[in-house]
Amino acid sequence: MKNNIKNVAVVGTGVIGTGWIIRCLAHDKKVVAFDKDLKLKKRLVAEIKRTWPYVKKLFNKKKLNLKNFIYVTSIQEALKEADFIQECATENYKLKTKLMKVIGNYAKPNAIISSSSSGLLPTKIYSKCKNPARTMIGHPFNPVYMCPGVEIVPGKKTKNKFLNKANKFYKSISMNPIMLKKELPGYLSDRLQEALWREALHIVNEGYATTKDLDRAIEDGPGLRWSLMGTFLTFHLAGGKAGMKHMLEQFGPALKLPWTKLKAPKLSKKLSSRVINGTRKQAKGKSVEKLSKIRDEYLLKLQKLRKKYEDKIRK
Numbered sequence: 278m279k280n281n282i283k284n285v286a287v288v289g290t291g292v293i294g295t296g297w298i299i300r301c302l303a304h305d306k307k308v309v310a311f312d313k314d315l316k317l318k319k320r321l322v323a324e325i326k327r328t329w330p331y332v333k334k335l336f337n338k339k340k341l342n343l344k345n346f347i348y349v350t351s352i353q354e355a356l357k358e359a360d361f362i363q364e365c366a367t368e369n370y371k372l373k374t375k376l377m378k379v380i381g382n383y384a385k386p387n388a389i390i391s392s393s394s395s396g397l398l399p400t401k402i403y404s405k406c407k408n409p410a411r412t413m414i415g416h417p418f419n420p421v422y423m424c425p426g427v428e429i430v431p432g433k434k435t436k437n438k439f440l441n442k443a444n445k446f447y448k449s450i451s452m453n454p455i456m457l458k459k460e461l462p463g464y465l466s467d468r469l470q471e472a473l474w475r476e477a478l479h480i481v482n483e484g485y486a487t488t489k490d491l492d493r494a495i496e497d498g499p500g501l502r503w504s505l506m507g508t509f510l511t512f513h514l515a516g517g518k519a520g521m522k523h524m525l526e527q528f529g530p531a532l533k534l535p536w537t538k539l540k541a542p543k544l545s546k547k548l549s550s551r552v553i554n555g556t557r558k559q560a561k562g563k564s565v566e567k568l569s570k571i572r573d574e575y576l577l578k579l580q581k582l583r584k585k586y587e588d589k590i591r592k
C-alpha cells in the first residue's frame with residue numbers, strides 16, 4: 278500500500294527496535310535509529326544481514342539498501358526529520374513517560390509517535406508528551422520483520438486523523454493493523470497470551486507437567502490451527518455442523534468449573550528454575566540465535582502457505 282511517510286525514527290534498538298528497522302528497510306523507508314546503549318550498532322547491522330535472506334523472500338525484494346539506514350548518537354538527531362517515530366525502549370511506566378516527554382519535545386509538531394509497549398496504557402505514558410493527539414501504541418510481535426500483526430491503541434487524547442495515518446503507514450510496511458476502540462491494559466493479544474502463560478506456570482509449579490509437555494500441548498494441537506483461525510473460528514468448527522451454538526451448549530458449562538486459575542502463581546525460586554531449566558533442556562544446546570534462524574525459515578514458509586488459504590476464509 279502507498280503511503281507518504283518515508284522518514285522513520287526508531288528509539289531503542291533491542292530485540293523489537295531491530296525488528297522494526299529491518300521491516301522498514303525492506304519497504305524502502307529511511308530509518309534513523311538511536312539507543313542509549315551505543316554499542317548496539319554492531320549487533321544491529323549483523324542482525325539486519327542475518328535476517329535479510331528471509332525478509333527478502335517474504336517481501337519479494339531484490340536488494341538491501343543500507344544507505345537508507347543511519348545510526349545516530351543523540352535522540353535529538355534521530356527525531357529531527359522523522360514523520361513517524363516508533364519507540365522501542367525498555368517496558369517500564371516511569372522510563373517511558375520520561376522518554377515520551379523528551380521525544381515530544383524534539384519531534385516535529387505533527388510527527389506520529391507510536392510506542393511498541395506490550396501492555397502499558399498510552400494515556401499514562403504520554404501524559405507529559407507535547408501534542409498527545411498524535412500519540413498511540415503500535416504493539417508488534419516478535420520477530421517484527423516476520424510477523425504482520427500490530428495493535429494500534431489510542432490514548433484518551435489521540436485524534437482519529439493520526440490513527441488513520443498510522444494505520445496507512447503500517448499497511449505500507451505489509452502489516453495487518455488491528456485498531457482498538459479504546460485503551461485497555463495488555464491490549465488484546467498479550468491478554469490472551471498472559472492467560473495461557475499463567476495457566477502453564479501453575480501446571481509446572483504444581484508438578485503436573487514439564488515445560489516441554491506444555492509446549493507440545495500447544496504445538497501439536499491449538500498452535501497448528503491458530504495461525505489460520507483464532508479461538509472463535511476454531512471453536513466454531515469444534516461444534517460440528519451446528520458450529521458455535523453446539524460448542525457453547527456442550528462446553529459452556531465447563532467454564533463454570535472452572536478449569537483455570539485467575540491469579541498467577543508466585544515466581545518462586547523453585548518455579549523459576551523449573552521453567553528456566555525446562556526450556557534450556559528443550560533447546561538441546563542450541564543458542565537463541567540458532568533457534569531464531571530455524572524459526573525465521575519456518576515462518577517464511579508458513580506465511581507463504583498461509584496466504585494461499587487465508588483468502589478462502591477471509592474473503
Ligand SMILES: NC(=O)c1ccc[n+]([C@@H]2O[C@H](COP(=O)([O-])OP(=O)(O)OC[C@H]3O[C@@H](n4cnc5c(N)ncnc54)[C@H](O)[C@@H]3O)[C@@H](O)[C@H]2O)c1
Pocket residue numbers: 288289290291292293294311312313314317364365366367368369372376393394395396416417418419
Ligand atoms: N520482546 C518482545 O517479544 C516484545 C514484543 C512486543 C513488544 N515489545 C515491547 O517492545 C519494547 C522493547 O522491548 P525489547 O524486547 O526490544 O527490549 P530490549 O531490552 O531488547 O531493548 C530495549 C532497548 O531500549 C534501550 N533503551 C532503554 N532506555 C532508553 C532510552 N531512554 N533511550 C533510548 N533507548 C533506551 C535499551 O538500551 C535497549 O537496547 C518494550 O516496550 C516491549 O514491551 C516486546
